[in-house]
Amino acid sequence: MLEKNVTLSFKGCVQGALMCVPVFPGVIALGAVFGTVAAQKGLTFVETILMNSIVFAGASQFVAMEVYADPLNWATLIAMVGVTAAVNMRMLLIGASLRPWLGQVPGYQTYPALFLLTDLNWLLTVARYDKGDRDWGIYLGSGLIVWAVWSLSVIPGYFAGSLITDSKAFGLDVVLPAFFVALLVPLWKGKRQTVSWLVAGLVAWATWALVGGYWSIFTGAIAGALAGAYLDE
Amino acid sequence: MSEGALSADTMFLIAVLGMASVTYALRAGGYWVMGRLTITPKMRRGLEALPGAIIVSTVLPIILQGGLAVGLCLIVAAIVQLKVKKEYIAVFCAAVAAAGLRAAGL
Numbered sequence: 001m002l003e004k005n006v007t008l009s010f011k012g013c014v015q016g017a018l019m020c021v022p023v024f025p026g027v028i029a030l031g032a033v034f035g036t037v038a039a040q041k042g043l044t045f046v047e048t049i050l051m052n053s054i055v056f057a058g059a060s061q062f063v064a065m066e067v068y069a070d071p072l073n074w075a076t077l078i079a080m081v082g083v084t085a086a087v088n089m090r091m092l093l094i095g096a097s098l099r100p101w102l103g104q105v106p107g108y109q110t111y112p113a114l115f116l117l118t119d120l121n122w123l124l125t126v127a128r129y130d131k132g133d134r135d136w137g138i139y140l141g142s143g144l145i146v147w148a149v150w151s152l153s154v155i156p157g158y159f160a161g162s163l164i165t166d167s168k169a170f171g172l173d174v175v176l177p178a179f180f181v182a183l184l185v186p187l188w189k190g191k192r193q194t195v196s197w198l199v200a201g202l203v204a205w206a207t208w209a210l211v212g213g214y215w216s217i218f219t220g221a222i223a224g225a226l227a228g229a230y231l232d233e
Numbered sequence: 234m235s236e237g238a239l240s241a242d243t244m245f246l247i248a249v250l251g252m253a254s255v256t257y258a259l260r261a262g263g264y265w266v267m268g269r270l271t272i273t274p275k276m277r278r279g280l281e282a283l284p285g286a287i288i289v290s291t292v293l294p295i296i297l298q299g300g301l302a303v304g305l306c307l308i309v310a311a312i313v314q315l316k317v318k319k320e321y322i323a324v325f326c327a328a329v330a331a332a333g334l335r336a337a338g339l
Contacts, residue, residue, distance in 0.1 A: 095263030171331030178327030220290025228282020
């Protein structure tokens with residue numbers, strides 16, 4: 001099943017990078033919002049840049065910032081890493097889906113490149129693979145450009161966000177949950193999602209009421225995934 | 234901010250390294266495993282259900298804590314996303330709705 005004619009070219013990298021241009025506004029807006037959230041939570045500029053560029057996984061960064069509290073203790077630190085793992089669990093699947101394409105490429109090239117894996121460049125790349133493209137520069141170029149834009153976009157958000165004193169009056173506190181809801185809408189396909197989301201919601205609600213904190217993200221996610229797994233087609 | 238914009242807390246750096254390590258393990262792990270075994274349909278369905286389940290479990294406590302105004306804004310976001318299918322427009326409308334509701338005293 002492994003592809004034999006896999007190539008890597010500079011032209012492919014440029015193509016991959018150009019394919020990402022239409023989504024730049026979305027990436028920049030989200031990165032800027034992260035900068036604003038980080039500033040509001042009291043992170044220093046360097047801390048913000050480091051987290052944004054090294055972790056490079058938008059949704060999990062936001063959820064980790066929801067958990068974050070200053071001063072940071074070990075329990076909170078472990079919770080931040082835990083929610084990051086839970087939110088990014090889907091990367092197991094999207095990474096697995098790249099195996100048939102990149103399986104013949106040497107590991108010293110693919111494993112560093114997997115650092116750049118995001119839903120965004122994965123979706124764009126797989127669409128090209130379906131059309132018969134086998135130049136994995138498309139993946140590499142799109143990953144690099146999204147990383148660069150994401151890394152820079154946090155800067156204006158960090159400083160502009162600091163100027164806004166009352167985030168609630170500007171509705172900034174609903175930006176993040178609203179983005180999640182917007183991502184949720186296209187995921188709905190039918191009964192499977194309805195049941196899975198109801199189970200996730202009920203378990204999350206119960207956990208939130210009984211334990212509080214952020215454990216509801218874990219318990220709800222696991223319950224919803226199990227419901228999805230055990231529902232018949 | 235008081236300790237200076239260029240400083241970084243050691244505990245925070247450990248948190249960032251932990252988050253980055255676990256994220257990279259997931260990015261590379263699925264690819265690595267796929268070279269060795271086949272994912273069963275049940276596992277695949279469970280993993281497919283995970284993103285939605287995570288979003289529901291993340292947003293629900295925010296609504297419970299935020300009350301009616303937050304709940305209404307998120308309904309606005311969902312409706313706008315259904316109609317125009319652009320995340321940034323949905324987010325913008327929700328934020329405007331929140332600002333409006335707060336100005337109205339809700």
